[in-house]
Amino acid sequence: MAYLNSYKKLNTFIQNESFEPLVSWGVRMAVAGTVPIAWGLATGRVQDATWITLTAEAISWVEMKGSFNWRVRTLFLGALLAMVWGVLGTITGDSIWLSIVFMFIAAFMATLLKNLGDRASGLAICVYLLFIICNAFPDRDIPDIRHRILLIATGAGWTILVGISASLLMPVQQPFRRQIALIWRSIASLIETISRSAADKNARQDIYLKEKEVRTAIDHSFEFYGRMAHQGNQKDNRQYQLLLLRKMAALSAVNVISIADEMEHINIPSLDETMRVKAATLFSALEEAVSRISVYVLTLKPEEKLLAHTQIKRVKKLMVLIRQYQLEDGAPQTRAINRILQLTGRTLNLLESALSRLEQMGEDTPVFRSYSLMKTLFVLSPRKILGNIKTLSNFDSLAFRFAMRSAIAASAGLLIAKVFHIAHGYWIPFSLMIVIQPYFGATLKKAIDRVAGTVLGGVAGGLLMLLPAGLHAKEVMLFASFILMVYYVRKHYGIAAFIVTLNVVLLFSIDKAYEQSILWERALCTIGGSLLAVISGFALLPAWDKEWLPNHLAEAIKANYEYFSNTFFGKVNNWTRSKRLVESKNSDVFDSFNRYMEEPGKNKTGEYYDIITCNVRITRDLNTINMEQEEKAVIESSPVPAQQKILNECLELFHAINPMLKTLNKGIVVNKLAIDETTPPPFRLNDNQLISLEKLRIELKAMQEDLWSLANEELVSKD
Numbered sequence: 001m002a003y004l005n006s007y008k009k010l011n012t013f014i015q016n017e018s019f020e021p022l023v024s025w026g027v028r029m030a031v032a033g034t035v036p037i038a039w040g041l042a043t044g045r046v047q048d049a050t051w052i053t054l055t056a057e058a059i060s061w062v063e064m065k066g067s068f069n070w071r072v073r074t075l076f077l078g079a080l081l082a083m084v085w086g087v088l089g090t091i092t093g094d095s096i097w098l099s100i101v102f103m104f105i106a107a108f109m110a111t112l113l114k115n116l117g118d119r120a121s122g123l124a125i126c127v128y129l130l131f132i133i134c135n136a137f138p139d140r141d142i143p144d145i146r147h148r149i150l151l152i153a154t155g156a157g158w159t160i161l162v163g164i165s166a167s168l169l170m171p172v173q174q175p176f177r178r179q180i181a182l183i184w185r186s187i188a189s190l191i192e193t194i195s196r197s198a199a200d201k202n203a204r205q206d207i208y209l210k211e212k213e214v215r216t217a218i219d220h221s222f223e224f225y226g227r228m229a230h231q232g233n234q235k236d237n238r239q240y241q242l243l244l245l246r247k248m249a250a251l252s253a254v255n256v257i258s259i260a261d262e263m264e265h266i267n268i269p270s271l272d273e274t275m276r277v278k279a280a281t282l283f284s285a286l287e288e289a290v291s292r293i294s295v296y297v298l299t300l301k302p303e304e305k306l307l308a309h310t311q312i313k314r315v316k317k318l319m320v321l322i323r324q325y326q327l328e329d330g331a332p333q334t335r336a337i338n339r340i341l342q343l344t345g346r347t348l349n350l351l352e353s354a355l356s357r358l359e360q361m362g363e364d365t366p367v368f369r370s371y372s373l374m375k376t377l378f379v380l381s382p383r384k385i386l387g388n389i390k391t392l393s394n395f396d397s398l399a400f401r402f403a404m405r406s407a408i409a410a411s412a413g414l415l416i417a418k419v420f421h422i423a424h425g426y427w428i429p430f431s432l433m434i435v436i437q438p439y440f441g442a443t444l445k446k447a448i449d450r451v452a453g454t455v456l457g458g459v460a461g462g463l464l465m466l467l468p469a470g471l472h473a474k475e476v477m478l479f480a481s482f483i484l485m486v487y488y489v490r491k492h493y494g495i496a497a498f499i500v501t502l503n504v505v506l507l508f509s510i511d512k513a514y515e516q517s518i519l520w521e522r523a524l525c526t527i528g529g530s531l532l533a534v535i536s537g538f539a540l541l542p543a544w545d546k547e548w549l550p551n552h553l554a555e556a557i558k559a560n561y562e563y564f565s566n567t568f569f570g571k572v573n574n575w576t577r578s579k580r581l582v583e584s585k586n587s588d589v590f591d592s593f594n595r596y597m598e599e600p601g602k603n604k605t606g607e608y609y610d611i612i613t614c615n616v617r618i619t620r621d622l623n624t625i626n627m628e629q630e631e632k633a634v635i636e637s638s639p640v641p642a643q644q645k646i647l648n649e650c651l652e653l654f655h656a657i658n659p660m661l662k663t664l665n666k667g668i669v670v671n672k673l674a675i676d677e678t679t680p681p682p683f684r685l686n687d688n689q690l691i692s693l694e695k696l697r698i699e700l701k702a703m704q705e706d707l708w709s710l711a712n713e714e715l716v717s718k719d
Helices: 001-018 024-043 046-060 066-090 096-114 121-136 142-168 172-201 201-224 237-263 273-299 303-321 332-361 375-377 382-392 397-419 427-435 439-468 473-489 493-508 515-541 543-568 575-598 609-629 641-664 686-719
Strands: none
Touching: 001 024, 001 172, 001 273, 024 046, 024 142, 024 473, 046 121, 046 142, 046 427, 066 096, 066 142, 096 121, 096 397, 096 427, 121 142, 121 397, 142 172, 142 427, 172 201, 172 237, 172 273, 201 237, 201 575, 237 332, 237 575, 237 609, 273 303, 273 332, 273 609, 303 332, 375 493, 397 427, 397 515, 427 515, 439 493, 439 515, 439 575, 473 493, 543 575, 543 609, 543 641, 575 609, 609 686
């Protein structure tokens, strides 16, 4: 049994690594970081090797998620930033005021990059790490500066070589397939949560969190592959089929969420045991089918395709068995069960379509067989790089405030270190740049994790250095520490900070005796930098969600209004785009609400949550209406009068709500729908669409009342 459990854990680890290759990323960093150290030990040039390793480690934090084109451009951009800011740090280190000015610019620029998430957070490290360390150890003579530049360039070139080499064997479309596979995997997790909620009502609150994970996975895929299915170029068959495959995943998520809505109308204890077992088995089989699809999308292994087909057939058989079960005609519960079976059938059609798309995609060839030298050089054209820089330079007012806060706080930290001549004082601005976050709560949490990890890591590192070590034991541990800190940086930041400290201990002790004072100095500077980050988050251009939450909420409601307008009155109804936009707005407001509830202060209102959930349910109802419309073989126009009456009332409710959005966000502009002779008539609704429209009307009425209540509550609190 123990052997079986160990095998299952290993298999799960391998599968997780396939979806999110953290270990391979860590190995890439380990090779880039330890080979220069080995060269330095062999040649007696450890100090030079340290600068090469420092540069390599900074650039290796660039996460290689996107296409080969994106990876090459990002690696070269990281190398360029590392060299520029390394040189600026080197030549400004002897001047306090120049150091402060360029620290401000570096921190501002790095924070803007951090705001863009996975696409550019590694580039931010290239900026502030190289500037801060080079500024702390400046060179004064021209030959020494040239030598420093050569070492940084060597580290950059070596890292680019390692990064490109790691990508040459990768299939061209594997990064895109991985993004799509993560969407399917999140859908499987959503199905499991829905199944669990049937027996545990407390688990129902987890459904929206899982739904949000699906939305996040879709958003991440659009960060790297922004084109939608209708924008795909059919000449590039592989990517065109993958764009359609991603659409299949998004539509499957809509069906699964609709199943969750129908589950709320079923009284599970009232069903007999046979029916409960069949229903549970149905969800389990559907989850397994979706899970197998996700693995097949990523691996393209024929056995995974066979298993997916097998699970799809199993779900179909279970649906037949459930349909044979005698249920009370006309009962709401019966209608809900039949609706779930209908949605499950549609989901199976999408799963089969997904498998078909992968077959039509054909073989995915490795990068080295698809990219010639000239094609790779074209990837590095100035126009392409400038386009990337333009994309990375977009920021809003919140991002600007965060960048200003980071820049001012980092400059203050460096000023303190310089004025008071603090030994290893560069750890103050460095720790601050790592810890500081856009919001106070996140900054406080990360500060606690970093301080705890640093102190414990320092103690562990000190004890480790006191133990007798065999030949090259330090180098082996250094290699392992690179892998582990990358592996844990996303999973548990406190553990990552612990391992980073061990990594620093090993670097300082490769060629000389370990000095405990270094760790104590680093620990104190880390505490100081973290404390400065927390104080700046509270007192310096703070971003309180008490202020930002109403803005996010108004934008989300506005997005639903536009979604509603495009659905029923739009000349071109690109509903999947509207769906993606409004769901992203819903995610933003939900995150803002969670941060709002964690902020200091007692005057919190629950009205926001009620309005947010109303808005989410409106989005779900619109999704259902559009999905039903896609399934129709014949589109009927001119709704019957009863349908038109409900539709008109929904439009009037939206128009009554829209002016109220000004109380949430004074700067919001909502373009009122103008209906004239050029406006196409709404389509006729089927029974399921009519039910969704009626539910939408109920939600709008509830939202209107909640908005009035929120406005009155805010007025009372201000008085």
